[in-house]
Amino acid sequence: MIDRVFSTVVFAAAALVVAALVWVLTDVVSEGAARISWAFLVTEPRDAGRAGGIAPVLVSTLWVLVIALAAALPLGLGVAIWLSEFAPKQRGFAAYTGITLDVLAGIPSIVYGLFGNAFFSVYMGLGYSLLAGGLTLACMILPVFIRTCESGLRQVSDDWRQGAWALGMTRAAAVCHVLLPAARPAILAGLVLGIGRATAETAALLFTSGYVDRMPESPLDSGRVLAVHIFDLSMNVTGGDGAAYGSALVLIVLIVLLNGLAQSLVDNWFKRRISQ
Amino acid sequence: MMIDQPTAAYTLGEMEQKAACCVPSPILQVRDLAVYYGNNAVLADVSLDIHKGCITALIGPSGCGKTSFLSTLNRLTDYHPGVQVRGQILFDGHNLRQESVDTLALRRRIGMIFQRPNPFPLSIRRNLDLPLKEHGVRDPHLRKRKIKQALKDVGLWDEVCDRLDSSALSLSGGQQQRLCIARALVLEPEILLMDEPCSALDPISSRVVEELIMRLRGRYTLVIVTHNLAQARRVANYVGFFWMRERVGKLIEFGQCRQLFEAPTDALTAAYVSGAQG
Ligand SMILES: Nc1ncnc2c1ncn2[C@@H]1O[C@H](COP(=O)(O)OP(=O)(O)OP(=O)(O)O)[C@@H](O)[C@H]1O
Ligand SMILES: [Mg+2]
Numbered sequence: 001m002i003d004r005v006f007s008t009v010v011f012a013a014a015a016l017v018v019a020a021l022v023w024v025l026t027d028v029v030s031e032g033a034a035r036i037s038w039a040f041l042v043t044e045p046r047d048a049g050r051a052g053g054i055a056p057v058l059v060s061t062l063w064v065l066v067i068a069l070a071a072a073l074p075l076g077l078g079v080a081i082w083l084s085e086f087a088p089k090q091r092g093f094a095a096y097t098g099i100t101l102d103v104l105a106g107i108p109s110i111v112y113g114l115f116g117n118a119f120f121s122v123y124m125g126l127g128y129s130l131l132a133g134g135l136t137l138a139c140m141i142l143p144v145f146i147r148t149c150e151s152g153l154r155q156v157s158d159d160w161r162q163g164a165w166a167l168g169m170t171r172a173a174a175v176c177h178v179l180l181p182a183a184r185p186a187i188l189a190g191l192v193l194g195i196g197r198a199t200a201e202t203a204a205l206l207f208t209s210g211y212v213d214r215m216p217e218s219p220l221d222s223g224r225v226l227a228v229h230i231f232d233l234s235m236n237v238t239g240g241d242g243a244a245y246g247s248a249l250v251l252i253v254l255i256v257l258l259n260g261l262a263q264s265l266v267d268n269w270f271k272r273r274i275s276q
Numbered sequence: 277m278m279i280d281q282p283t284a285a286y287t288l289g290e291m292e293q294k295a296a297c298c299v300p301s302p303i304l305q306v307r308d309l310a311v312y313y314g315n316n317a318v319l320a321d322v323s324l325d326i327h328k329g330c331i332t333a334l335i336g337p338s339g340c341g342k343t344s345f346l347s348t349l350n351r352l353t354d355y356h357p358g359v360q361v362r363g364q365i366l367f368d369g370h371n372l373r374q375e376s377v378d379t380l381a382l383r384r385r386i387g388m389i390f391q392r393p394n395p396f397p398l399s400i401r402r403n404l405d406l407p408l409k410e411h412g413v414r415d416p417h418l419r420k421r422k423i424k425q426a427l428k429d430v431g432l433w434d435e436v437c438d439r440l441d442s443s444a445l446s447l448s449g450g451q452q453q454r455l456c457i458a459r460a461l462v463l464e465p466e467i468l469l470m471d472e473p474c475s476a477l478d479p480i481s482s483r484v485v486e487e488l489i490m491r492l493r494g495r496y497t498l499v500i501v502t503h504n505l506a507q508a509r510r511v512a513n514y515v516g517f518f519w520m521r522e523r524v525g526k527l528i529e530f531g532q533c534r535q536l537f538e539a540p541t542d543a544l545t546a547a548y549v550s551g552a553q554g
Contacts, residue, residue: 088357089357157394159390159392159394160394160396160397161355162352162390162394163390163394163395163396163456164396165352165355165383166350166352166383166387166388166390166460167383167384167387167406167407167410167459167460167463168379168380168381168382168383168384168407168410168411168463169380169406169407169410170380170410171355173410177396177398177406177410178396178397178398178406181397181398182396182397
């Protein structure tokens with residue numbers, strides 16, 4: 001009896017979550033599908049975005065994402081390797097690093113935006129630019145990415161470490177050739193989380209990459225990313241709802257595509273290291 | 277089929293009859309070795325000679341420091357945090373505990389096999405290819421030849437030659453352990469340290485590995501830790517018996533296999549090998 005009630009309750013919880021998701025998705029798809037066409041993807045917005053397309057917005061989004069990942073990936077993996085392989089006891093500096101990361105992971109993105117503006121845009125003189133935005137996003141996704149990779153590496157069996165060392169492999173070689181491939185699922189999970197968070201970010205980018213909807217010519221130009229575009233259309237532009245829905249649908253599809261791409265890239269890269 | 281066939285084809289030639297004793301020519305000379313974890317001594321006053329081409333078995337109850345002892349011989353203890361080693365280990369006359377010793381090259385000459393088979397989660401081929409590459413064997417043809425030879429030496433070639441690119445983790449436990457032995461052999465070591473190489477295996481696989489160990493005698497120097505006294509008696513030329521005294525591991529007796537089992541000088545040894553203790 002109790003079990004039946006319990007299972008009904010937890011099922012209801014699951015159903016509620018799925019229903020909310022389905023509702024959001026159908027709303028976006030039904031409202032947005034009408035707006036989407038090839039022209040929507042490749043033309044510039046007109047009339048503050050009410051008409052025209054989202055070409056420069058897409059380009060800016062990809063720029064920001066590429067910059068964020070290019071900065072966060074190597075740095076994040078490096079820190080994760082240091083924490084799990086060279087400071088496994090989590091004492092001293094490593095302990096502070098860990099606490100810092102956990103605090104950073106919980107800071108709202110608007111604070112990252114303010115920091116990015118003060119540090120990258122003003123102090124480093126990057127101004128409102130895709131580069132400043134991408135670097136700000138990198139700071140934002142780093143904590144979660146590092147923690148995910150670190151725990152993945154920690155879970156790799158110690159037998160493999162010992163085995164690699166006993167063969168006279170350097171610690172670096174053990175990490176690169178044995179431990180990282182073994183921690184592949186965790187690295188991928190961290191990557192997917194990072195991509196999702198970076199692609200959907202609005203607040204941190206308002207202050208750093210800006211909201212000019214011109215086509216960026218270089219990463220030093222400012223540009224408007226999809227999430228900012230959606231925000232602007234729905235909050236500041238009367239009659240922009242249709243375009244906002246269209247952009248939202250593009251954003252969702254983009255995230256799904258990017259995750260698929262990340263998955264196949266990581267899998268391919270590791271497959272070469274695993275068998276070749 | 278996942279069961280090891282004891283009839284596997286070896287390329288090591290006829291199995292040698294166990295010599296009661298081989299010509300004693302020490303390759304490793306351990307003098308007054310002590311191992312500490314933090315402030316706790318786990319091993320003290322160990323002195324013994326490991327003779328070239330022979331099988332030396334180390335027996336003793338759990339926790340008396342056998343694994344720690346093996347790890348000092350290839351300096352794997354360097355990577356264990358908080359460990360301290362004192363004493364001398366002469367390898368070909370040079371103290372391998374000196375700072376200046378190239379530990380990576382040392383571990384190429386002194387290989388190690390662990391209790392739980394630990395093939396890397398890579399393909400069978402890559403498991404053997406990786407250590408060769410890491411030790412600078414550039415020529416792919418040479419690597420290929422060495423890999424084939426090592427797999428043949430452990431009698432695994434016929435079982436895996438058509439699936440070298442599948443994961444090493446798809447092998448059975450016994451096959452995995454033989455792959456680990458092949459992975460050590462591919463580097464052409466002089467000494468193989470084996471930490472309970474059969475204890476995680478089923479009886480048939482265990483038998484196959486034991487047979488392999490005996491075939492390696494002569495070509496390699498083997499030091500094998502085992503809890504299986506019958507196995508020690510079957511394979512070893514020399515036997516060392518470790519025991520805890522005042523919570524510190526000591527080498528109680530060391531000698532030729534027959535003598536230690538049949539006419540032990542120490543009362544503890546006599547009790548242990550007759551199964552009365554431990
Ligand atoms: N990394 C470590 N840190 C602290 N103490 C350790 C460590 N490794 C081993 N010890 C301690 O050293 C002692 C000897 O351990 P060791 O593994 O060498 O024994 P063993 O003879 O191999 O035992 P077994 O037969 O169970 O494998 C044990 O008391 C163990 O608790
Ligand atoms: Mg042990």
